[in-house]
Amino acid sequence: MDELLAEFIAETREMLEQSGTELVAWEADPSDRARIDTIFRFVHTVKGNCGFFDFPLLEKLSHAAEDALAECRAGRREADPALVTAVLAIIDRIGNLADLIEAGEELVEDQNDAALIAALEADAAIEVQSDVTPVAPAADEEDGAAPVAAKRNAVQRSIRLPVDLLDEVMKGVSDMVLARNDLARRLREAGEQPTIDGPFERLSAILADVRTSITRMRMQRLEHLFTSLPRLVRDLSSELGKQVMVDFEGGEVELDREMIEMIRDPLTHIIRNAIDHGVETPAERLKKGKREIGLLRFAARQSGNQISLIITDDGGGIDTGRLSQKAVAAGIYSQAEIDSMSQAQKHQLIFEPGLSTADEVSAVSGRGVGMDVVRANLERVGGSITVSSKPGEGTSFHLHLPLTLSIIATLTVSSGGQNYAIPRNYIEEIVFGSANSVEFAQAGARRLITFRGRRVPCLSLADVLGTEDNERCEWETKTLVLVRLASDDVFALAVDRVHDHEDVVVKPIAPAIMQTKLYAGTTLLDDGTPMMLIDLPSIAQMRGLVGEMRSKPALVEETSDKQVKTAVPLMLFAGLDGRRRAVRLELVRRIDTVSSEAFDIDGTRAQAVINGRILPLAGLEHGSLPEGRCRLLRLSDGESEVVYAVSEVLDAAEMTGDLVVSGDDPTIEGVTLIEGKPVPLIDGHTLFFHYATPRPIAHPLTCRIPRDNDWARTILEPLVEAAGYRIAAEGDDEADLAIHMAGDVVDAGQARETIRLRPDPEDAGDGSIYRYDREGLLAELKRVRTGRAA
Amino acid sequence: MNDLLLMCTIAGRNAAIPALRVQTVLEIDSITPIPGTPDFICGLTPLRSQALTVVDCALALGFDEPCSSPDRRAAVVEIDGHLYALLVDSAQDVSQAESDLVAIPGGLGDGWQRAGLGMVETENGPVVLVDIEKIIAGPPALAA
Numbered sequence: 001m002d003e004l005l006a007e008f009i010a011e012t013r014e015m016l017e018q019s020g021t022e023l024v025a026w027e028a029d030p031s032d033r034a035r036i037d038t039i040f041r042f043v044h045t046v047k048g049n050c051g052f053f054d055f056p057l058l059e060k061l062s063h064a065a066e067d068a069l070a071e072c073r074a075g076r077r078e079a080d081p082a083l084v085t086a087v088l089a090i091i092d093r094i095g096n097l098a099d100l101i102e103a104g105e106e107l108v109e110d111q112n113d114a115a116l117i118a119a120l121e122a123d124a125a126i127e128v129q130s131d132v133t134p135v136a137p138a139a140d141e142e143d144g145a146a147p148v149a150a151k152r153n154a155v156q157r158s159i160r161l162p163v164d165l166l167d168e169v170m171k172g173v174s175d176m177v178l179a180r181n182d183l184a185r186r187l188r189e190a191g192e193q194p195t196i197d198g199p200f201e202r203l204s205a206i207l208a209d210v211r212t213s214i215t216r217m218r219m220q221r222l223e224h225l226f227t228s229l230p231r232l233v234r235d236l237s238s239e240l241g242k243q244v245m246v247d248f249e250g251g252e253v254e255l256d257r258e259m260i261e262m263i264r265d266p267l268t269h270i271i272r273n274a275i276d277h278g279v280e281t282p283a284e285r286l287k288k289g290k291r292e293i294g295l296l297r298f299a300a301r302q303s304g305n306q307i308s309l310i311i312t313d314d315g316g317g318i319d320t321g322r323l324s325q326k327a328v329a330a331g332i333y334s335q336a337e338i339d340s341m342s343q344a345q346k347h348q349l350i351f352e353p354g355l356s357t358a359d360e361v362s363a364v365s366g367r368g369v370g371m372d373v374v375r376a377n378l379e380r381v382g383g384s385i386t387v388s389s390k391p392g393e394g395t396s397f398h399l400h401l402p403l404t405l406s407i408i409a410t411l412t413v414s415s416g417g418q419n420y421a422i423p424r425n426y427i428e429e430i431v432f433g434s435a436n437s438v439e440f441a442q443a444g445a446r447r448l449i450t451f452r453g454r455r456v457p458c459l460s461l462a463d464v465l466g467t468e469d470n471e472r473c474e475w476e477t478k479t480l481v482l483v484r485l486a487s488d489d490v491f492a493l494a495v496d497r498v499h500d501h502e503d504v505v506v507k508p509i510a511p512a513i514m515q516t517k518l519y520a521g522t523t524l525l526d527d528g529t530p531m532m533l534i535d536l537p538s539i540a541q542m543r544g545l546v547g548e549m550r551s552k553p554a555l556v557e558e559t560s561d562k563q564v565k566t567a568v569p570l571m572l573f574a575g576l577d578g579r580r581r582a583v584r585l586e587l588v589r590r591i592d593t594v595s596s597e598a599f600d601i602d603g604t605r606a607q608a609v610i611n612g613r614i615l616p617l618a619g620l621e622h623g624s625l626p627e628g629r630c631r632l633l634r635l636s637d638g639e640s641e642v643v644y645a646v647s648e649v650l651d652a653a654e655m656t657g658d659l660v661v662s663g664d665d666p667t668i669e670g671v672t673l674i675e676g677k678p679v680p681l682i683d684g685h686t687l688f689f690h691y692a693t694p695r696p697i698a699h700p701l702t703c704r705i706p707r708d709n710d711w712a713r714t715i716l717e718p719l720v721e722a723a724g725y726r727i728a729a730e731g732d733d734e735a736d737l738a739i740h741m742a743g744d745v746v747d748a749g750q751a752r753e754t755i756r757l758r759p760d761p762e763d764a765g766d767g768s769i770y771r772y773d774r775e776g777l778l779a780e781l782k783r784v785r786t787g788r789a790a
Numbered sequence: 791m792n793d794l795l796l797m798c799t800i801a802g803r804n805a806a807i808p809a810l811r812v813q814t815v816l817e818i819d820s821i822t823p824i825p826g827t828p829d830f831i832c833g834l835t836p837l838r839s840q841a842l843t844v845v846d847c848a849l850a851l852g853f854d855e856p857c858s859s860p861d862r863r864a865a866v867v868e869i870d871g872h873l874y875a876l877l878v879d880s881a882q883d884v885s886q887a888e889s890d891l892v893a894i895p896g897g898l899g900d901g902w903q904r905a906g907l908g909m910v911e912t913e914n915g916p917v918v919l920v921d922i923e924k925i926i927a928g929p930p931a932l933a934a
Binding site for chain 1: 818820823824825826827828831832833835838839841842843845870871872874902926927928
């Protein structure tokens with residue numbers, strides 16, 4: 001809204017300036033019809049705009065002037081000097097008000113305004129002229145004009161510039177950057193020269209800043225685009241007998257001016273579709289229990305150098321059933337292919353050429369120009385579009401757009417001794433042809449590679465460009481760039497070498513080069529040499545790799561694989577008996593390696609001390625602990641932790657097959673196949689049921705020891721602390737445990753448990769422990785501790 | 791017709807390019823070839839922050855021999871917002887046309903006929919005025 005307001009003020013000012021000369025000329029000859037017309041247009045425009053913005057005072061003034069002028073134009077009134085003066089006073093006041101609006105001040109109607117309007121009256125003219133016109137400016141000057149003028153200067157923060165000028169400046173800065181680079185190279189060659197290097201560095205930094213600012217100058221808020229949409233939505237919905245509300249979010253996101261123009265048409269098309277096919281009629285909506293008025297939401301976000309724009313309607317959603325039928329009927333897919341598609345893939349069918357869910361061609365959409373064109377247009381500017389939909393709840397289109405048309409993130413590769421740029425957003429992975437995981441195969445004339453269990457077609461860039469024959473190509477020496485197109489088709493592109501990531505400024509190329517359909521543009525490297533930007537979608541299209549039957553089913557398997565894979569990641573390990581087992585990766589917090597001293601095994605209870613914490617130890621049922629160091633998996637259920645002793649940590653794996661549940665052994669969830677071999681999966685539930693303890697370090701038990709005994713302080717205290725206790729301070733009322741020396745007077749402090757130590761090894765038969773019986777003491781401490789935990 | 795003409799040699803013949811269309815004449819030192827393009831497009835060459843498409847005029851007219859010159863001079867022209875460097879055998883002075891454009895009875899002969907607008911008299915004798923749009927479009931086999 002602010003932007004609109006600024007525009008209104010700028011427009012008013014511009015017209016004021018233009019009408020300035022007209023006003024003077026009119027004053028000289030009040031009966032000049034041409035002048036009257038011009039001035040009439042001015043006040044008329046101001047009046048129209050005011051209504052839009054709700055400035056009643058401005059509207060009243062301009063309306064009054066307009067009325068008076070209209071009288072003159074209709075010949076009902078003679079324009080006399082009095083009228084001229086009155087109109088001029090009003091126009092001055094309009095300019096004055098425009099300044100106030102820009103300064104963000106409240107517009108208050110004062111008596112002068114009423115007088116100004118009264119001055120327009122044919123008979124009141126003379127009388128008012130004498131006291132108002134001189135007085136109004138005078139009053140202004142005395143108390144209001146000076147601060148307002150100062151403020152006016154302060155808020156004069158926008159000017160209008162022709163875009164061509166901006167582009168020219170942009171080009172100039174680009175030239176400067178190249179000249180700078182050239183200079184930098186020469187300076188490098190000339191060796192270090194501190195007197196020159198310093199200023200040169202500064203120059204470079206300034207240039208970089210200027211470049212950023214210039215780029216920002218070309219940005220425009222998305223608001224510009226949004227403001228035109230409510231009207232479009234209104235017109236369309238009334239044409240189609242629907243009621244649609246629009247909601248915007250993220251209008252402050254800035255986008256390259258050209259990009260905004262580029263997405264205007266696709267956006268319009270999406271809106272048409274949404275209103276025509278998406279949003280139901282009010283009656284239908286009521287029947288479905290929705291609000292009568294449909295909602296169309298636009299949300300924009302910036303993330304890095306990408307803008308995401310989401311257009312959501314709350315209509316009926318995409319009818320995948322009908323879409324599928326149409327796809328089959330149109331011969332784009334076979335029924336079998338449709339059946340193997342996921343719901344999300346079916347939604348993407350709306351981007352197939354020649355498909356529309358509208359049975360009847362309406363005036364608004366379904367005229368053959370479909371979503372395929374929208375997608376093609378967006379891809380041409382480096383964007384992408386996907387759709388998601390829920391039956392009965394609505395449809396969302398997700399648009400991803402690069403921030404500017406001109407800067408693209410690329411990967412530079414070389415082929416045949418020359419460098420090329422590949423848009424990075426298509427690149428999925430890079431592998432060496434010599435890698436073991438890559439297998440080459442040939443089917444007819446087509447090269448194929450097998451990688452990660454997928455067979456994808458492979459092109460050699462040299463062959464595509466015609467610089468080297470496939471026959472002579474040594475595939476194993478190449479680097480393979482795996483490319484995933486927006487249509488989800490995957491292929492591999494073999495290049496000689498992959499060099500670097502680079503953000504390049506893309507320039508258009510001549511039509512004769514465009515005709516090759518190999519290149520999307522060109523860019524100049526820092527040293528000024530041109531580099532071609534490869535047009536991957538077009539190459540894929542030419543080589544028949546898009547939408548081919550061969551690639552689609554492979555893709556279906558792949559995605560369905562993925563769903564299972566992502567569901568259960570596992571960690572494979574060898575238990576103490578050397579057998580392979582697995583545990584859910586989510587349970588594993590970390591892997592520790594500890595020496596055998598850290599273990600404390602006593603009967604059925606085993607514990608390990610790690611970083612000053614005693615943790616329950618599991619996994620011993622499979623074998624005994626190795627000598628020396630041992631690997632532990634530290635598992636956590638979110639609250640308690642358990643360490644699991646293993647002989648070796650093998651690998652991370654993914655559970656791809658079914659889990660065969662075995663009822664006999666409660667310690668395992670079941671058995672699954674990993675790389676063709678059965679692997680038991682540890683049951684986390686059972687494990688934590690047995691071993692779970694609250695984390696001891698968080699709430700250590702307190703232990704009271706005799707304060708006045710040297711032995712207790714120097715020898716007993718460290719031992720007790722190492723076992724996970726906190727020594728009770730003087731002021732603690734209640735301790736979990738108290739240790740007394742036999743024969744001492746029992747302390748008055750409260751303790752839930754008591755251990756008594758005796759100085760002699762002889763068993764006194766009173767339940768006390770010999771003070772150097774370390775094991776006995778530790779076991780007792782542990783008993784108390786775990787007893788408390790249980 | 792007093793138009794200024796850039797006098798040049800293309801495929802060994804005197805020719806002229808409308809001088810008003812020519813932004814500059816430059817000597818090209820490096821050309822980045824573009825694989826996959828027709829022969830008459832030599833590649834790209836940088837001019838400040840612009841990339842020019844280098845077109846070999848002789849090949850573009852349909853001759854077999856490419857332009858040959860030691861200093862590789864080219865006339866820079868702009869067509870539809872794209873900059874081209876028209877590579878010629880040699881580029882001489884700018885001179886004034888001393889006659890109107892006239893058609894030659896019997897035509898200009900292969901290659902020239904299609905891309906030549908006609909003949910003009912200059913102080914150096916008659917020259918063929920070439921149509922730069924036609925040159926950019928390339929030889930007939932490709933233009934078709």
